[in-house]
Amino acid sequence: MDALMDFLFNTSLGILILTVVKALALLVPLLIGVAYLTYAERKVMAAMQLRKGPNVVGPLGLFQPFADAIKMLMKETIVPTGANRALFLFAPMLTFMLAMLAWAVIPVNDGWAIADINVGILYLFAISSLGVYGVIIAGWASNSKYAFLGAMRSAAQMVSYEVSMGFVIVTVLLCVGSLNLTEIVRAQQTVWFAIPLFPMFVIFFISTLAETNRAPFDLPEGESELVAGFFVEYSSMSFALFFLGEYANMILMSSLTTILFLGGWLPPFDIAPFNWVPGPIWFVLKICLLLFTFIWVRATFPRYRYDQLMRLGWKVFLPFSLLWLVLTAAVLKLTGWLPA
Amino acid sequence: MIAALAFYVFAAILIASAVMVVTARNPVHSVLFLILAFFNAAALFLIAGAEFLAMILIIVYVGAVAVLFLFVVMMLDIDFAQLREGFQRYAPIGAIVGGILFLEIVMVVGAWRFAPDAAALRVNPNPAGVTNSEAIGRILYTDYIFLFQGCGLILLVAMIGAIVLTLRERPGTRRQNIAEQVARTGSVTVRSVPTGAGLKELGILRPPSPEEAKPKEVEHHQGHGGHH
Numbered sequence: 001m002d003a004l005m006d007f008l009f010n011t012s013l014g015i016l017i018l019t020v021v022k023a024l025a026l027l028v029p030l031l032i033g034v035a036y037l038t039y040a041e042r043k044v045m046a047a048m049q050l051r052k053g054p055n056v057v058g059p060l061g062l063f064q065p066f067a068d069a070i071k072m073l074m075k076e077t078i079v080p081t082g083a084n085r086a087l088f089l090f091a092p093m094l095t096f097m098l099a100m101l102a103w104a105v106i107p108v109n110d111g112w113a114i115a116d117i118n119v120g121i122l123y124l125f126a127i128s129s130l131g132v133y134g135v136i137i138a139g140w141a142s143n144s145k146y147a148f149l150g151a152m153r154s155a156a157q158m159v160s161y162e163v164s165m166g167f168v169i170v171t172v173l174l175c176v177g178s179l180n181l182t183e184i185v186r187a188q189q190t191v192w193f194a195i196p197l198f199p200m201f202v203i204f205f206i207s208t209l210a211e212t213n214r215a216p217f218d219l220p221e222g223e224s225e226l227v228a229g230f231f232v233e234y235s236s237m238s239f240a241l242f243f244l245g246e247y248a249n250m251i252l253m254s255s256l257t258t259i260l261f262l263g264g265w266l267p268p269f270d271i272a273p274f275n276w277v278p279g280p281i282w283f284v285l286k287i288c289l290l291l292f293t294f295i296w297v298r299a300t301f302p303r304y305r306y307d308q309l310m311r312l313g314w315k316v317f318l319p320f321s322l323l324w325l326v327l328t329a330a331v332l333k334l335t336g337w338l339p340a
Numbered sequence: 341m342i343a344a345l346a347f348y349v350f351a352a353i354l355i356a357s358a359v360m361v362v363t364a365r366n367p368v369h370s371v372l373f374l375i376l377a378f379f380n381a382a383a384l385f386l387i388a389g390a391e392f393l394a395m396i397l398i399i400v401y402v403g404a405v406a407v408l409f410l411f412v413v414m415m416l417d418i419d420f421a422q423l424r425e426g427f428q429r430y431a432p433i434g435a436i437v438g439g440i441l442f443l444e445i446v447m448v449v450g451a452w453r454f455a456p457d458a459a460a461l462r463v464n465p466n467p468a469g470v471t472n473s474e475a476i477g478r479i480l481y482t483d484y485i486f487l488f489q490g491c492g493l494i495l496l497v498a499m500i501g502a503i504v505l506t507l508r509e510r511p512g513t514r515r516q517n518i519a520e521q522v523a524r525t526g527s528v529t530v531r532s533v534p535t536g537a538g539l540k541e542l543g544i545l546r547p548p549s550p551e552e553a554k555p556k557e558v559e560h561h562q563g564h565g566g567h568h
Contacts, residue, residue, distance in 0.1 A: 050535070087372075118471045122395035129403030133375070136407070140368060140414050148414070155411045159404060179392075179473055307516070 022114045026103055034247045035065035041295045048299040075236035080142060083233065087141035092234065092241035095134030099248035102127040106255050107182045109265045109279040120181035121169060124256055125162075128211060131249060132158040135213070135230045138242070142233040150229025153219045153306065160313035161210040161217075167321035168204045171197060171328050172260050177339030185264030187339070192268075194261040200324055201261045203317050205293070208253040210313070212246065215298035219306055254290035255283070262286045347387050354380035367413045371406060378402045392473035 008014040039054065039062070046053030054061035079085055105120040107113040117123060132155055139151020173179065175197070176187040194201045210217040221229035231242045258264055263286075265279030304312070332338040357380065360373040378401045385394035470478075480488055 117391065119391045119395050119473060122392070122399065126395050126398040126403060129399055132403075132407055133410075136410055136414070137372075152411065152415070155407055159407055162403065179471075311518075 019114065023104075026108075026114065027100060030100075030103060030248065030251065031244070033251060034244055035069065037247050037251065037291060038068070038243075039065050040291070041298075044292065044295045045299045048296070069240070072236055072240040077236045077238055078233075080144065080233050082143040084141040084143070087137050088233075089238060091134050091138035091141060092231075092238045092245070094137065095131065095245035096241040096248070098127055098130050098134065099245040099252060102252050105181055106252075107185065107259070107264065108283050110182065110186075112280070113182065116180065116182055119179045121173065121179050121184065121260075124181075125166065125169060128249075128253070128256075129158075129162055131211070134242075134245065138234070139230040142230075144233050146227045146232045147230050150219075150221065150232070154213060154230060157210055157213075157217065157219060157309060157313075160310060161207045161317070164203060164313065164317035164321045165207045165211065167318070167325050168200045168207070169260065171200050171321070171325045174325070174328055174332060175339070181259055181264075185259055185266060188263040188266060189270075192261060192263040192266075194263075197261065197324075197328070200321065201257075203321055204257060204261065205290070206312075207317065208257060209294065209297060210309070212249045212253055212294075214246075214250065214294055216301040216304050217309060218303060219309060250291060250294055251287060254287045254294070257290055258283060258286040262290075343387055347384065350380045350383040350387070354384065367416075368410065371410045371413050374409070375402055375406050378406065390472055392471075392476060 006014075008018045042064075043053040043061075054064040057063045057067045077089075079088055102124055104115045105113055105117055105123050107116065113120070135154040135158075136151045139147045139149075139154070142148070172184065172193055175193060176184045178184065178187075209215075213219075213221065219229075221231075231239060234242060265283045267274035267277060267279075267282055354377055357373045357376040361370050361377060364370045364373060378397060382394040382397045382402075385391070385397060
């Protein structure tokens with residue numbers, strides 16, 4: 001046993017094997033989670049619209065995601081004439097890869113992150129800001145007008161909302177004094193940041209909707225005017241990768257919101273029945289709550305018009321988050337709560 | 341050893357993609373190679389132990405600047421034959437400008453010397469027990485605060501200039517006044533209705549519009565639908 005431990009923790013091959021095992025232990029549950037998120041979305045939206053949702057494949061339709069996955073695998077990948085073949089196939093892979101890559105730094109419990117790096121939050125912000133490339137490249141490489149219009153909208157939309165997201169993150173970082181995600185959660189031991197920074201929490205949540213291209217900000221897809229937007233030309237597995245990437249990004253953004261505002265793995269109250277429950281379960285529960293809200297919003301609100309979307313991002317969220325940032329800094333400085 | 345190997349791999353890809361930026365025929369490919377170059381530069385920062393700079397490079401250049409580049413390049417409908425037309429005519433001027441820039445770089449590098457205390461700092465740029473993001477903050481916001489704020493002001497002026505240049509008041513454009521719309525009552529109202537009940541049962545009926553009130557006879561003359 002000791003020899004095995006020594007091999008795993010002290011030799012470079014052992015560390016490599018250990019990291020691969022850790023990554024699999026994270027990614028396999030994540031992908032199953034993605035599969036059931038699609039199922040949950042259909043069921044929840046069905047309930048909200050007085051329908052039944054998927055109920056044929058397996059008990060309560062529970063095998064529906066797998067049936068869909070197998071169907072996708074069986075279909076032919078079609079590359080349109082005039083498309084840029086290499087980039088056309090690269091775009092969905094990029095989207096999916098980025099959605100997986102970001103999970104390396106997410107701390108599911110105290111010290112459970114695969115890579116507990118100093119600049120964790122910047123890493124996450126960097127990876128999420130790259131998500132737009134999958135969309136732009138897909139739209140351009142498809143050589144189709146609808147896809148291109150979707151890509152253009154997406155580029156403008158994601159860049160706009162990243163700015164206010166950045167200010168929200170800076171506000172949280174002011175209260176923490178560290179860029180490390182584990183430190184950010186530990187700083188919420190006394191109170192979750194969702195309470196003192198409530199307006200920022202709301203802005204961040206709405207910005208994540210825009211960042212993941214979800215309703216009411218799903219203009220890049222815009223079925224009613226752009227058919228399916230940037231992935232209109234995609235079929236079979238290349239479409240499935242976009243689909244999986246979108247849902248994995250939803251889970252990622254929910255976990256980021258959890259870490260920044262809802263205290264990550266921490267229980268809501270540090271007293272008897274709550275702190276018996278292990279941290280990862282709290283973490284997953286909080287993510288599920290946010291994901292439910294994602295679906296709830298989709299079933300409730302109509303799509304924004306493009307100019308309204310830009311107005312909200314630049315004229316409402318940006319000035320407000322900037323003002324709140326200055327306010328937070330001033331309060332922290334005057335009360336002497338500024339972390340060292 | 342692994343770090344050295346990684347350095348050479350990233351450096352080689354960086355130079356190769358930088359060359360491709362200039363030589364690629366398709367401008368979209370150029371921008372994508374530029375992004376690859378940014379990534380490899382970020383990797384080099386990581387190897388040098390400057391993870392803050394690496395992440396900022398990706399966030400600012402790849403996440404924002406290059407997206408706008410790509411946006412503009414994709415929107416532009418560039419005719420390459422036309423671009424290459426004046427190549428021979430402009431080549432001498434280009435060569436002169438390039439030569440001057442090259443000479444300037446040679447002069448700068450030739451006169452290069454290290455600050456007296458740089459040799460000691462090079463070994464360990466961070467003070468002990470301080471992450472490099474904090475170390476940068478300590479220098480940037482203390483010793484160089486005025487220069488830093490000056491940079492910010494210059495960027496602000498440039499931004500305002502760009503907006504002033506492009507913003508035109510066109511007559512006859514219709515603008516949305518959100519407050520006015522929200523304050524409007526009468527034509528459209530929102531009400532809460534019990535789930536599952538029909539509109540007729542609730543007594544909510546749309547007033548008949550003048551088009552609907554017309555007799556439907558007209559449709560017979562249109563000629564589509566073959567049920568007659």
